[in-house]
Amino acid sequence: MSFTIAIDGPAASGKGTIARALAARFGFAHLDTGLLYRAVGALGGDPILAARELTPDDLRRDDLRSAAAGQAASRVAAIPEVRSALVDFQRRFARTEPGAVLDGRDIGTVICPEAEVKLYVTASDEIRARRRALELGADEGVILTELRERDARDAARDVAPMRQADDAVLIDTSTLTIDEAVELAINLARRAGA
Ligand SMILES: Nc1ncnc2c1ncn2[C@@H]1O[C@H](COP(=O)(O)OP(=O)(O)OP(=O)(O)O)[C@@H](O)[C@H]1O
Numbered sequence: 785m786s787f788t789i790a791i792d793g794p795a796a797s798g799k800g801t802i803a804r805a806l807a808a809r810f811g812f813a814h815l816d817t818g819l820l821y822r823a824v825g826a827l828g829g830d831p832i833l834a835a836r837e838l839t840p841d842d843l844r845r846d847d848l849r850s851a852a853a854g855q856a857a858s859r860v861a862a863i864p865e866v867r868s869a870l871v872d873f874q875r876r877f878a879r880t881e882p883g884a885v886l887d888g889r890d891i892g893t894v895i896c897p898e899a900e901v902k903l904y905v906t907a908s909d910e911i912r913a914r915r916r917a918l919e920l921g922a923d924e925g926v927i928l929t930e931l932r933e934r935d936a937r938d939a940a941r942d943v944a945p946m947r948q949a950d951d952a953v954l955i956d957t958s959t960l961t962i963d964e965a966v967e968l969a970i971n972l973a974r975r976a977g978a
């Protein structure tokens with residue numbers, strides 16, 4: 785039986801960094817589910833059709849990591865038909881043997897409510913903006929505004945809003961180094977049987 789680790793949290797909180805490290809540590813597959821919504825947003829046209837016809841090649845586009853792609857993703861992610869078109873793929877991925885780590889906004893609440901480990905990774909708005917600005921070589925103030933706008937939209941939408949699952953463990957990475965955050969997550973996963 786497959787072991788699932790679900791990681792949710794706001795933009796640039798460090799979810800992906802922790803997810804990749806957990807996957808490497810335990811030999812699990814990793815899916816950055818944000819990439820699915822980024823690809824749908826970047827494809828343009830009818831987002832429902834784009835979500836239904838998404839291909840692995842669409843996820844390899846080199847323009848998916850930009851702030852603009854993040855905003856476009858957040859807009860299409862509020863469309864219920866877009867979300868439902870992507871559910872089966874994510875749930876199938878979660879059953880990869882011997883285990884899978886999925887990070888996103890609704891993994892612990894909607895996609896994998898039965899996950900063996902659930903983490904909700906967060907950090908202060910300012911710290912997240914500083915880290916993302918450094919990563920993209922972008923203006924910190926602009927990124928801060930963009931992150932807040934995106935988080936507000938993600939948390940307020942009617943379908944699968946971003947929120948911490950009742951049984952998720954909160955990890956605030958504001959004052960943690962990457963190594964400290966990863967170690968904390970590894971210990972939690974180990975204790976849960978990973
Ligand atoms: N604990 C940490 N200390 C310092 N920098 C960190 C820490 N965790 C992550 N980072 C850096 O912050 C940036 C955002 O991290 P990451 O991409 O993991 O966030 P995310 O939550 O997956 O973002 P997104 O929602 O956009 O997918 C990256 O540049 C990463 O290297």
Ligand SMILES: Nc1ccn([C@@H]2O[C@H](COP(=O)(O)O)[C@@H](O)[C@H]2O)c(=O)n1
Nearest residue numbers: 817818819821857858861888889890938
């Ligand atoms: N499970 C998910 C994952 C992502 N989204 C939406 O996609 C946007 C981009 O996600 P990143 O993780 O790459 O920042 C995000 O702002 C959400 O709108 C989602 O809805 N559900």
